[in-house]
Amino acid sequence: xxxxxxxxxxxxxxxxxxxxxxxxxxxxxxxxxxxxxxxxxxxxxxxxxxxxxxxxxxxxxxxxxxxxxxxxxxxxxxxxxxxxxxxxxxxxxxxxxxxxxxxxxxxxxxxxxxxxxxxxxxxxxxxxxxxxxxxxxxxxxxxxxxxxxxxxxxxxxxxxxxxxxxxxxxxxxxxxxxxxxxxxxxxxxxxxxxxxxxxxxxxxxxxxxxxxxxxxxxxxxxxxxxxxxxxxxxxxxxxxxxxxxxxxxxxxxxxxxxxxxxxxxxxxxxxxxxxxxxxxxxxxxxxxxxxxxxxxxxxxxxxxxxxxxxx
DNA sequence: CGATGGGCCCAAATTGCCAA
DNA sequence: TTGGCAATTTGGGCCCATCG
Numbered sequence: 001x002x003x004x005x006x007x008x009x010x011x012x013x014x015x016x017x018x019x020x021x022x023x024x025x026x027x028x029x030x031x032x033x034x035x036x037x038x039x040x041x042x043x044x045x046x047x048x049x050x051x052x053x054x055x056x057x058x059x060x061x062x063x064x065x066x067x068x069x070x071x072x073x074x075x076x077x078x079x080x081x082x083x084x085x086x087x088x089x090x091x092x093x094x095x096x097x098x099x100x101x102x103x104x105x106x107x108x109x110x111x112x113x114x115x116x117x118x119x120x121x122x123x124x125x126x127x128x129x130x131x132x133x134x135x136x137x138x139x140x141x142x143x144x145x146x147x148x149x150x151x152x153x154x155x156x157x158x159x160x161x162x163x164x165x166x167x168x169x170x171x172x173x174x175x176x177x178x179x180x181x182x183x184x185x186x187x188x189x190x191x192x193x194x195x196x197x198x199x200x201x202x203x204x205x206x207x208x209x210x211x212x213x214x215x216x217x218x219x220x221x222x223x224x225x226x227x228x229x230x231x232x233x234x235x236x237x238x239x240x241x242x243x244x245x246x247x248x249x250x251x252x253x254x255x256x257x258x259x260x261x262x263x264x265x266x267x268x269x270x271x272x273x274x275x276x277x278x279x280x281x282x283x284x285x286x287x288x289x290x291x292x293x294x295x296x297x298x299x300x301x302x303x304x305x306x307x308x309x310x311x
Numbered sequence: 312c313g314a315t316g317g318g319c320c321c322a323a324a325t326t327g328c329c330a331a
Numbered sequence: 332t333t334g335g336c337a338a339t340t341t342g343g344g345c346c347c348a349t350c351g
Contacts, residue, residue, distance in 0.1 A: 081343060083322045149325060152335065157324090233342070269313060270344065276314095 057124045057213050064222040065117045066124070068215035070172060072241040074101055077113035078262025079234040085109070094259050098175045105168035107262070110234040113241075114146040115161045116191055117223070123208055133210070139202040147229040155202065162206070165192040174218045185218060187211060221245040230285040235261065236278035240287050243301055251298040275299070 060066040071077055074095030085107055093101040119135070126135045139158060140150040148154050172187040195206035221244050231237045238261045243249050258271045265271040272293070279291045279299075290302040 079343095081322095082324095084344095151325090153324070235343090265344065267345080270346095273314080274343075 057120060058216055058220065059124060060222050063225060065121050065225050065228075066216065066220055067117055067120075067223055067241065067245075069219040069221055069245045070095070070099055070101070070174065070215060071113065071116075072221060072245040073260070074099060075260060075262030076101055076103065076170070077108045077110060077116075077238075077241075079238055080107055080109040080262070081264065084264070094262055096260065100173040102171040103168065104170075106164045108164060108168075110237040111157075112161055112164055113237070114228075115158065116165055118142060118146050119192070119206065119208060120212070134205055134207050136203060136205050139204065142204070159197060162192060162195050162197075162204070166190060166195065172215070176218060187215060219245075224287070227285045227287045231281055231287075233274070233278055233281065235263070235274055236281040236285075239275070239278050240282060240285075243282075243288060243303065247303075249301040249303065251294070251300045254293065254297050254299060257299065272297075 058066055075093050076095070078094075087106045089104050091103055093103050095101050122135045122137055139155050143150045143154045143158060148157075168190045170187070170189065170191065172185075174185045174187075176183045176185055189209050189211055191209055191212065193207040193209045195204055197204055221241075223241060223244055228237060228240055231240060239257075242257075242260070254272050254275060255268060257275065258265065258268065263271055265274070276293075279288075279301075282288045283290070286304075288301055289304050292300050294300060
């Protein structure tokens with residue numbers, strides 16, 4: 001890996017950069033950058049620091065994970081059949097009304113969701129002073145935290161996952177209704193900015209897109225993490241997120257849900273069958289109290305009272 | 312019509328075993 | 332212990348037959 005770290009511009013690497021050396025090299029790069037920045041005028045210094053700073057994420061308890069609602073109410077992180085993941089270019093992603101998402105990159109599934117959510121979680125928890133914008137973590141503990149087996153295949157999977165999250169272009173347009181009337185909000189960028197992987201130590205050094213924090217402004221949800229880890233199927237995970245983001249779920253047609261979660265199931269009957277199984281999973285995990293499908297093919301979901309918690 | 316049970320197949324995830 | 336590898340299990344879409 002050739003080093004271009006003497007440049008005084010922030011690095012714009014998007015590809016994988018498996019540094020064969022330990023993290024101290026990465027730190028040295030950062031220090032060098034710091035020195036360069038220090039040569040600039042105070043105003044410029046402040047400007048750069050301001051731009052690089054990842055805004056504070058909201059805080060949530062350890063047993064939960066904070067997730068922007070737009071990740072839960074769309075097919076941005078959907079259900080994808082094994083072996084059927086595809087790359088798309090500027091595709092409109094299915095979502096609830098008032099939310100417009102365009103996406104370029106490999107389609108993301110519930111596994112990618114787990115990874116991004118855990119990354120955001122670490123971002124709120126990390127306390128390294130040297131480089132505020134980067135988080136550092138070990139593969140093994142990371143995989144454990146999202147309920148996966150550590151090992152070679154797990155490591156490979158995780159790296160693929162970060163590749164996907166890095167090489168994306170998400171464009172989100174939200175219409176917000178607040179006391180000032182209607183407001184439009186746009187986000188465009190990738191999800192993860194860049195990452196370094198140390199093959200020997202099995203550690204990551206990673207930076208999320210700072211703007212990601214702003215997505216929380218449009219509403220977010222505390223996911224019950226243990227509940228989610230109990231769920232086996234991707235559809236159950238998606239439904240868990242979807243219904244967690246609604247205080248009072250409104251009845252929704254099976255066909256609508258099929259569209260929203262990004263399922264490519266050809267026959268509605270088969271999807272209905274899998275949604276029945278997934279709902280049973282949710283009841284088992286204690287995520288919802290009850291559910292039923294009415295004669296109009298709408299799904300009614302009853303949540304437990306006094307449970308979490310959309311902000 | 313759709314529900315249910317069974318079966319098939321593909322690919323991914325996990326597990327068990329071995330050697331370093 | 333750990334990592335690598337092959338065997339096994341699992342998830343999920345799809346199809347069929349049968350029943351209400």
